[in-house]
Amino acid sequence: MLFWELCVGFLTLAIVATAENPYRFFEWNVTYGDIYPLGVRQQGILINGQFPGPNIYSVTNDNLIINVHNSLSEPFLLSWNGIQQRRNSFEDGVYGTTCPIPPGKNFTYILQVKDQIGSFYYFPSLAFHKAAGGFGGIRILSRPQIPVPFPPPADDFTVLIGDWYKTNHTKLRAILDRGHKLPSPDGILINGRGANGITFTVDQGKTYRFRISNVGLENSLNFRIQGHKMKLVEVEGTHTVQTTYSSLDVHVGQSYSVLVTMDQPAQDFFIVVSSRFTTKVLTATAILHYRNSKSKPTGPLPGGPTNQIDWSLKQARSIRTNLTASGPRPNPQGSYHYGLINITKTIRLQSSAGQVNGKQRYAVNSVSFKPADTPLKLADYYKIDGVFRVGSIPEQPTGGNIYLDTSVMGADYRTFIEIVFENKENIVQSWHLDGYAFWVVGMDGGKWTPASRTQYNLRDAVSRSTTQVYPKSWTAIYIALDNVGMWNLRTEYWARQYLGQQFYLRVYTTSQSVRDEYPIPKNALLCGRAKGRRTRPV
Numbered sequence: 317m318l319f320w321e322l323c324v325g326f327l328t329l330a331i332v333a334t335a336e337n338p339y340r341f342f343e344w345n346v347t348y349g350d351i352y353p354l355g356v357r358q359q360g361i362l363i364n365g366q367f368p369g370p371n372i373y374s375v376t377n378d379n380l381i382i383n384v385h386n387s388l389s390e391p392f393l394l395s396w397n398g399i400q401q402r403r404n405s406f407e408d409g410v411y412g413t414t415c416p417i418p419p420g421k422n423f424t425y426i427l428q429v430k431d432q433i434g435s436f437y438y439f440p441s442l443a444f445h446k447a448a449g450g451f452g453g454i455r456i457l458s459r460p461q462i463p464v465p466f467p468p469p470a471d472d473f474t475v476l477i478g479d480w481y482k483t484n485h486t487k488l489r490a491i492l493d494r495g496h497k498l499p500s501p502d503g504i505l506i507n508g509r510g511a512n513g514i515t516f517t518v519d520q521g522k523t524y525r526f527r528i529s530n531v532g533l534e535n536s537l538n539f540r541i542q543g544h545k546m547k548l549v550e551v552e553g554t555h556t557v558q559t560t561y562s563s564l565d566v567h568v569g570q571s572y573s574v575l576v577t578m579d580q581p582a583q584d585f586f587i588v589v590s591s592r593f594t595t596k597v598l599t600a601t602a603i604l605h606y607r608n609s610k611s612k613p614t615g616p617l618p619g620g621p622t623n624q625i626d627w628s629l630k631q632a633r634s635i636r637t638n639l640t641a642s643g644p645r646p647n648p649q650g651s652y653h654y655g656l657i658n659i660t661k662t663i664r665l666q667s668s669a670g671q672v673n674g675k676q677r678y679a680v681n682s683v684s685f686k687p688a689d690t691p692l693k694l695a696d697y698y699k700i701d702g703v704f705r706v707g708s709i710p711e712q713p714t715g716g717n718i719y720l721d722t723s724v725m726g727a728d729y730r731t732f733i734e735i736v737f738e739n740k741e742n743i744v745q746s747w748h749l750d751g752y753a754f755w756v757v758g759m760d761g762g763k764w765t766p767a768s769r770t771q772y773n774l775r776d777a778v779s780r781s782t783t784q785v786y787p788k789s790w791t792a793i794y795i796a797l798d799n800v801g802m803w804n805l806r807t808e809y810w811a812r813q814y815l816g817q818q819f820y821l822r823v824y825t826t827s828q829s830v831r832d833e834y835p836i837p838k839n840a841l842l843c844g845r846a847k848g849r850r851t852r853p854v
């Protein structure tokens with residue numbers, strides 16, 4: 317049977333009731349404000365006065381109506397890492413899909429967290445704003461009637477970790493705009509604070525959920541809690557086989573949920589986050605405080621794992637889907653055998669770094685992304701010629717010199733493709749695709765060949781939206797292209813993303829049906845050559 321028949325068959329069974337899904341409203345004011353995360357004053361981006369921004373709490377299928385007022389002096393957009401925006405790439409909030417919110421103006425995002433559960437985050441997508449804050453957690457809880465494969469935790473914490481510069485984002489951006497590389501980050505933050513700035517208070521004997529997202533700019537990070545084990549339960553919307561780890565590698569852009577039981581004597585413990593695979597190890601700590609504790613945490617800090625890539629690779633491979641656990645719907649994996657579907661196409665993506673006209677650039681298959689004057693999705697919708705060309709990035713590495721283009725790769729709706737990320741460089745890469753979750757079927761050192769497929773996990777790989785690629789290694793993913801739109805495929809290494817290591821995957825159908833894609837939102841901002849168009853026919 318074909319994949320699409322499997323899906324359609326399953327959908328018919330699964331749709332039971334179609335009561336209108338709840339709406340949740342948010343009014344957000346985005347401002348500059350002084351923050352002191354590493355002890356020095358710098359200009360941060362706050363949401364409703366907060367750094368990091370407020371968490372979004374939601375339940376599968378909720379509609380989120382988020383009115384974002386831009387009180388900065390620059391255009392601004394938020395994007396929603398891991399939120400699939402089904403049929404609705406207009407709301408994705410990246411340069412290629414959505415016009416920036418002008419200073420002093422507002423825009424209301426209308427999202428639905430359709431058929432999703434799990435831990436994600438939002439972040440500012442333009443102008444290197446991410447180095448100044450503006451990010452926050454998103455959690456999507458299961459609907460009450462859907463079983464969750466573990467008892468409700470005593471509390472559920474969002475833990476946003478990331479590397480950080482003491483320098484203003486405007487200064488960092490100016491370095492990149494002049495064509496230079498950035499220096500290494502200065503430190504690590506846990507929920508916006510450096511050393512021991514954050515305390516998580518717990519009761520002895522109880523079990524807590526920690527949702528850990530790496531919202532940083534480039535470093536892979538290791539997360540661990542002194543004296544405690546962590547049971548991994550969820551990765552970017554997939555309930556995992558519940559394996560116990562004493563520390564966890566979280567690459568840039570990734571999210572993980574762990575359960576931790578407070579089974580130690582009543583005292584305080586260190587939570588440690590440290591940079592991975594860096595010559596100088598950056599470390600931040602937070603406090604795990606037992607409510608009945610009478611003593612401060614004592615050193616030494618628990619050490620991180622060995623710097624050998626193999627340790628991390630082995631851990632990554634041990635992360636698998638619990639095939640009997642529910643997802644957003646009851647036990648969907650049972651009818652969803654991604655490993656049995658034939659691949660329609662293999663795309664190989666190789667990243668590179670180099671100079672163009674004496675300026676630092678980063679590329680995918682030799683193309684370094686250059687913005688156009690109009691968001692690509694709007695150009696597509698209004699059929700405005702000359703903004704981008706489908707096929708402006710090759711589907712295989714060419715090994716050629718880096719050049720600039722507004723790179724868009726075409727892809728057919730309802731095909732099932734394989735993407736192989738190839739990393740010839742000496743850094744850990746992290747790749748994210750908007751609009752989708754994909755199966756991470758394999759990763760290994762060396763060069764990928766078709767024979768590498770024999771080692772794929774075609775049974776219980778995790779479905780997620782961000783995957784790492786180790787140095788001089790490859791990672792292979794499978795994607796069911798079931799979401800029409802213009803979708804950003806990017807590195808999460810933010811200086812590289814800013815200097816061109818990204819492109820758009822245009823998943824296309826000739827169908828005009830709202831079953832396949834929603835029309836442009838009524839309140840869509842129009843800019844560039846889309847200015848003055850109508851968002852609805854008269």
Ligand SMILES: *[C@@H]1O[C@H](CO)[C@@H](O)[C@H](O)[C@H]1NC(C)=O
Nearest residue numbers: 344345346347385386387422
């Ligand atoms: C946003 O905050 C700024 C600074 O506090 C204030 O001047 C402005 O009126 C606020 N805007 C909205 C829409 O609340």
Ligand SMILES: *[C@@H]1O[C@H](CO)[C@@H](O)[C@H](O)[C@H]1NC(C)=O
Nearest residue numbers: 350357358359484485486487
């Ligand atoms: C941030 O940097 C810019 C440019 O260097 C400067 O104009 C601004 O005053 C700085 N802001 C703060 C709060 O230091």
Ligand SMILES: *[C@@H]1O[C@H](CO)[C@@H](O)[C@H](O)[C@H]1NC(C)=O
Nearest residue numbers: 383422423424425839840841
């Ligand atoms: C801006 O905010 C107002 C309410 O404060 C709202 O009525 C309007 O729809 C918003 N504009 C957009 C483009 O979403």
Ligand SMILES: *[C@@H]1O[C@H](CO)[C@@H](O)[C@H](O)[C@H]1NC(C)=O
Nearest residue numbers: 464465556557558638640641
């Ligand atoms: C998988 O999920 C099932 C169903 O909730 C649960 O009973 C089981 O313990 C889980 N297994 C593992 C290995 O995590």
Ligand SMILES: *[C@@H]1O[C@H](CO)[C@@H](O)[C@H](O)[C@H]1NC(C)=O
Nearest residue numbers: 317318319655656657658659
């Ligand atoms: C996949 O391709 C093989 C060989 O072409 C064919 O026999 C098989 O039926 C196909 N499987 C599916 C699920 O379409």
